[in-house]
Amino acid sequence: MNAPIEKFESSDFSSLIQNVLQSRYPGCDFAYFYGSASKQCHNADSDLDLLVVFTTAIQPFREKFVQDGILFDVFVYDAESLSGAIHNARTHGKFVTVDAVLEAMTLPAETPTSITLKTAASRVKRAGFLFTQxxxxxxxxxxxxxxxxxxxxxxxxxxxxxxxxxxxxxxxxxxxxxxxxxxxxxxxxxxxxxxxxxxxxxxxxxxxxxxxxxxxxxxxxxxxxxLGGPLRDGFRQPITDAPRMPLPVL
Structure with missing residues (x-):
């Protein structure tokens, strides 16, 4: 019978995650382990949050699965795609991925790529949101x-x-x-x-x-x-959900 997640210690998580990396993501360079479990503030309903990174080009994806009785929530990137996601935070303003990289523990060990991505995330975080909206x-x-x-x-x-x-x-x-x-x-x-x-x-x-x-x-x-007060006059916004289409034949 599997132990409840709240009974796991950091060392247990490290071993469990490395087993997952070997079995599900062979050839990956490293993984960032972040979220409540990485900080030892998880509960019985918590999942394990991972960012898995390959050095070779892949199509990024997200998946959830249960292994050894634990729910995993995993984002999978190649290094350049994750770099793009980190830098895009400046324009769309959502720093969730940046914060995940910055707070994460790197498993099985730091690599030159993991250090470079953490440095990039730190720079983007310091630079802040390019607020264009x-x-x-x-x-x-x-x-x-x-x-x-x-x-x-x-x-x-x-x-x-x-x-x-x-x-x-x-x-x-x-x-x-x-x-x-x-x-x-x-x-x-x-x-x-x-x-x-x-x-x-x-x-x-x-x-x-x-x-x-x-x-x-x-x-x-x-x-x-x-932000400058109320705005009623002089507002213009592009309409993005109206693709141009030929008129129907009647």
């Missing part, structure tokens, strides 16, 4: 604030409040140099870099759910001011 955020938050002044059903108010909550977190993380995150990682990062603001935002969301959006709108306006 300021007008989009300004227009979107302005639009939601305007909508929240209308007569709304409970469902409409709740959905708009949740959208606004997420947008304020995005703006706060950008302004703190963190970049954009997904789902719980965004909340976790804001709680880390701005705990008082995060607590106030959560409290405001709770009030909005109960029908009072005043506090949430006040916090949103404050964060909107950090």
């Amino acid at each position: 300021k007008s989009f955020f300004r227009q979107y938050v302005t639009s939601i604030l305007d909508d929240l002044q209308d007569q709304l059903s409970d469902g409409e108010r709740i959905l708009l409040a949740v959208d606004l909550f997420k947008l304020v977190i995005d703006i706060a993380l950008i302004c703190h140099g963190v970049g954009l995150c997904t789902r719980r990682h965004a909340a976790r990062q804001m709680e880390r870099v701005a705990p008082a603001a995060y607590a106030a935002l959560c409290d405001a969301l709770n009030h909005a759910m109960a029908g009072d959006t005043d506090a949430l709108r006040t916090l949103a306006r404050h964060h909107l001011d950090l």
Whole structure:
């Protein structure tokens, strides 16, 4: 019977991961082991997070599987593809891969390539997000604030409040140099870099759910001011989901 994951120590993980690398990814150069298990703060439902890197060119992919009773969540790259993913963080603002590389333990051992990629990730992290979407955020938050002044059903108010909550977190993380995150990682990062603001935002969301959006709108306006204030006039955004097609024959 397999031991629960919470009973594993770092040395157990190292051996387990090296077995996985040999059996599933023969020829890989190394793997970055990151996430809660790498920090010994995992629980019974945690998985093992890996970035597996080859030196030869491959098509990157992600897979999940169970081995020895443990769930693995694995991203597989070649070195140049991972380098591209790291550098793309500057333009799309999502630093999840960069942070994973920086915090990771390298198994079975550091290599020249693993060190080079960590150095690249460190440089990109220091350089920060090339924030080119300021007008989009300004227009979107302005639009939601305007909508929240209308007569709304409970469902409409709740959905708009949740959208606004997420947008304020995005703006706060950008302004703190963190970049954009997904789902719980965004909340976790804001709680880390701005705990008082995060607590106030959560409290405001709770009030909005109960029908009072005043506090949430006040916090949103404050964060909107950090980007230059409301934007209604002079906004233009490319429409990307309208591919050109010949007209149908009638």
